Amino acid sequence: MTQDGRRLRGLRSREAILERTVGLASVEGLDGLSLGRLAAATGTSKSGFFAHWRDKEELQLDAVEWAARQWKEHVVAPAMSAPPGVRRLFALHEARMRFYSDGVLPGGCFFFTVQAEFDDRPGAVHDRVARAMREWQEFIQRLVTQAKELGELVEEADPAQLAYEIDALGEMTIIHSRLHDGPAALTHARRAVLQRLRALCPEPALLPED
Amino acid sequence: MTQDGRRLRGLRSREAILERTVGLASVEGLDGLSLGRLAAATGTSKSGFFAHWRDKEELQLDAVEWAARQWKEHVVAPAMSAPPGVRRLFALHEARMRFYSDGVLPGGCFFFTVQAEFDDRPGAVHDRVARAMREWQEFIQRLVTQAKELGELVEEADPAQLAYEIDALGEMTIIHSRLHDGPAALTHARRAVLQRLRALCPEPALLPED
DNA sequence: CGACTATACAAACGACCGGTCGGTCAGATA
DNA sequence: TATCTGACCGACCGGTCGTTTGTATAGTCG
Numbered sequence: 001m002t003q004d005g006r007r008l009r010g011l012r013s014r015e016a017i018l019e020r021t022v023g024l025a026s027v028e029g030l031d032g033l034s035l036g037r038l039a040a041a042t043g044t045s046k047s048g049f050f051a052h053w054r055d056k057e058e059l060q061l062d063a064v065e066w067a068a069r070q071w072k073e074h075v076v077a078p079a080m081s082a083p084p085g086v087r088r089l090f091a092l093h094e095a096r097m098r099f100y101s102d103g104v105l106p107g108g109c110f111f112f113t114v115q116a117e118f119d120d121r122p123g124a125v126h127d128r129v130a131r132a133m134r135e136w137q138e139f140i141q142r143l144v145t146q147a148k149e150l151g152e153l154v155e156e157a158d159p160a161q162l163a164y165e166i167d168a169l170g171e172m173t174i175i176h177s178r179l180h181d182g183p184a185a186l187t188h189a190r191r192a193v194l195q196r197l198r199a200l201c202p203e204p205a206l207l208p209e210d
Numbered sequence: 211m212t213q214d215g216r217r218l219r220g221l222r223s224r225e226a227i228l229e230r231t232v233g234l235a236s237v238e239g240l241d242g243l244s245l246g247r248l249a250a251a252t253g254t255s256k257s258g259f260f261a262h263w264r265d266k267e268e269l270q271l272d273a274v275e276w277a278a279r280q281w282k283e284h285v286v287a288p289a290m291s292a293p294p295g296v297r298r299l300f301a302l303h304e305a306r307m308r309f310y311s312d313g314v315l316p317g318g319c320f321f322f323t324v325q326a327e328f329d330d331r332p333g334a335v336h337d338r339v340a341r342a343m344r345e346w347q348e349f350i351q352r353l354v355t356q357a358k359e360l361g362e363l364v365e366e367a368d369p370a371q372l373a374y375e376i377d378a379l380g381e382m383t384i385i386h387s388r389l390h391d392g393p394a395a396l397t398h399a400r401r402a403v404l405q406r407l408r409a410l411c412p413e414p415a416l417l418p419e420d
Numbered sequence: 421c422g423a424c425t426a427t428a429c430a431a432a433c434g435a436c437c438g439g440t441c442g443g444t445c446a447g448a449t450a
Numbered sequence: 451t452a453t454c455t456g457a458c459c460g461a462c463c464g465g466t467c468g469t470t471t472g473t474a475t476a477g478t479c480g
Contacts, residue, residue, distance in 0.1 A: 006447055006456050013457085027330040032242070035438065047440080048458045054440065107330050116326035119388040120237045134390045164386065164398040165379065172378035178329040179336075181346045181374075188374040196212050199409070223427085244467065257469085258428050266468065 013144045014052050017042050018066040021059065025067075025105030029117040030060045057124060067110040073097050077141070085152040086201050089143045089166070093193045096170050097186055100177070108174035128162065137163055157200045167191050216296045224262050227252050228276040231269065235277075236317030239327040240335065267334060274338045284309050286349070295362035296411050299353045299376070303403045304340040306380045307396055310387070318384035347373055367410045379403050 020042050022032050031138035035056060044074040053059040075095045100108055107113055115133065118126045140163035147153040153162075169192045176185035191210065199203040230252050230408075234243050246264060249256040263269040285305045291300035310318055317323055325343065327337045350373035357363040379402045386395035401420065408414040 004448065004456085009446095010457060029327070032327075034436080036436075045459050046438085047460080050439075051457050113326055115385050115389060116323055117239070117242075119385055128255075130389045137390065160394070160399050161401060164391075164395065165402045168379050168382035168386075168399070168402075169375065172374075172381055175325050175329055176374065176378075179325060179340045180347065184370070185374065188371050189378070191371060192375045192378075245469090246466070255429050257430075257471090260469075261427050 010052070013042075013044070017049070017052070018063055021063045022067045022070065022110050023106050025063060026105040026110040026113055028107075029113050030063060031117060060125050061128055063110075064114065064125065064132060067114075068132050070104075071099075071111070071136075074104060075147070079143075084143075085147045085150045086197050089140075089147055090194065090197055090207055092140070092143065093166060093170055094190070097173065097190055100174055101183070101186055108178060109171070112171060112174055137167060140166055144155055150207060152203065153197075153200050153204060162196070162200070165196060166193055169196075223254070224283055225276075227254070227259070227262070228273055231273045232277045232280065232282060232320050233316050235273060236315040236320040236323055238317075239323050240273060241327060270335050273320075274324065274335065277324075278342050281309075281321070281346075282315075284314060294353075295357045295360045296407050296416055297362075299350075299357055300404065300417055301406055302350070302353065303376060303380055304400070307383065307400055310384055311393070311396055318388060319381070322384055323383060336371075347377060350376055362413065362416060363407075363410050364412060372406070372410070375406060376403055379406075 011048060021033070024038065024041060035046050039049070039185075049059065053062065075092065078095040079088055079092035080195060082088040111129070111133065114125075114129055118129055141159040144153065144157065144159040144162050148155065148157060148159075154171070169189050173185045173189040176181065176188075194207060194210070198207050201207065227248075231243070234248065234251060244258060244345060245256050249258070259269060263272065285302065288305040289298055289302035292298040321339070321343065324335075324339055328339055351369040354363065354367065354369040354372050358365065358367060358369075379399050383395045383399040386398075387393065392397070404417060404420070408417050411417065
């Protein structure tokens with residue numbers, strides 16, 4: 001537990017490798033990305049990876065963890081600084097849109113790519129991704145429930161239903177914007193969630209008009 | 211142009227190979243799927259493919275074409291037998307849900323997997339997939355416009371906006387149902403589109419209540 | 421019948437894959 | 451000082467990738 005220059009250096013390059021891995025995986029996927037190309041992109045040697053991870057799957061699992069942390073920093077945290085209720089709910093959606101439009105990750109969304117890659121492939125990575133997505137879904141549901149308790153959403157609003165809609169409308173942004181729509185998908189996704197929330201909110205003035 | 215038993219046989223195995231390709235690609239993607247495994251799955255030899263396609267990319271392009279045809283048969287055609295207007299629009303969404311829940315493709319949706327795979331990778335396959343998705347989007351928009359002309363959707367309904375919402379809510383079904391939700395995602399997606407259409411329809415009685 | 425063509429095959433190619441190996445070197449320990 | 455350890459490397463392994471080559475077979479046509 002003393003300060004060890006070797007371990008410090010190791011931790012630093014470990015973080016750098018994970019950041020590159022998540023970025024590249026958002027484009028090519030976690031399996032499509034080969035260790036050789038990853039080594040070239042990070043300026044290290046292929047075999048150097050095995051000082052940090054036992055095999056490729058361990059690197060993939062750590063990459064999922066890293067991406068989840070990045071998501072919390074860029075999307076969840078900004079939303080939590082908004083007042084609870086529908087405003088926080090919409091702030092979450094807007095933070096997500098900003099994450100996409102700012103191009104934080106070259107491929108748009110790490111979890112979208114990885115979900116599509118592993119949804120039919122059983123294994124440790126599948127389970128880890130599924131857990132992350134379940135936690136994300138439950139988090140949106142909690143915000144919906146909180147908004148209902150504050151009287152900012154009508155009683156009929158079903159948290160699971162609304163959470164599904166918000167997530168689906170947000171997640172499909174990247175694929176639409178990249179394949180044909182361009183920036184139009186961003187405004188469509190923003191307006192869709194905004195209108196949905198306003199329709200369910202007794203005080204629509206809490207939210208922007210458009 | 212005479213009847214040639216060889217070409218007939220060739221066409222038959224060509225179709226059989228394409229069907230297997232689309233099915234497997236809906237799970238593993240078009241690039242993730244290797245010719246060796248594809249050969250094993252179709253009971254042919256790896257090199258036999260090159261009698262039908264110049265290289266892997268040509269097979270991928272034909273697979274996209276085949277999947278588009280399958281989609282039209284299973285989703286578009288059933289919707290067209292419904293009366294035009296909001297009922298046809300909702301029939302389209304329901305046909306899609308049935309396509310997913312029936313498990314027509316082992317991976318759920320070919321285009322979802324392939325979109326995620328090629329959205330950031332330029333090339334012929336990317337362009338072909340993008341065209342297919344644009345045509346699909348435009349088709350939904352035409353149905354929305356038609357419903358407006360029939361007075362079954364209010365004038366404020368924006369075709370591009372509504373088409374985006376319908377497609378996004380439908381498309382995210384598979385990933386949700388496969389990774390955590392189970393069948394709940396199907397009912398969420400169905401109800402979301404139904405409520406959206408009923409809210410925009412002057413005669414909600416045209417649509418089921420739930 | 422032979423010439424030709426479409427279909428299919430086994431074998432082999434170079435390139436690249438994930439992973440292992442022995443070794444180098446800097447920093448910690450005593 | 452000598453010893454040990456963690457980070458990192460180049461070289462290499464067996465295996466799989468997409469593709470090429472050469473060959474066999476079956477159907478068509480002159």
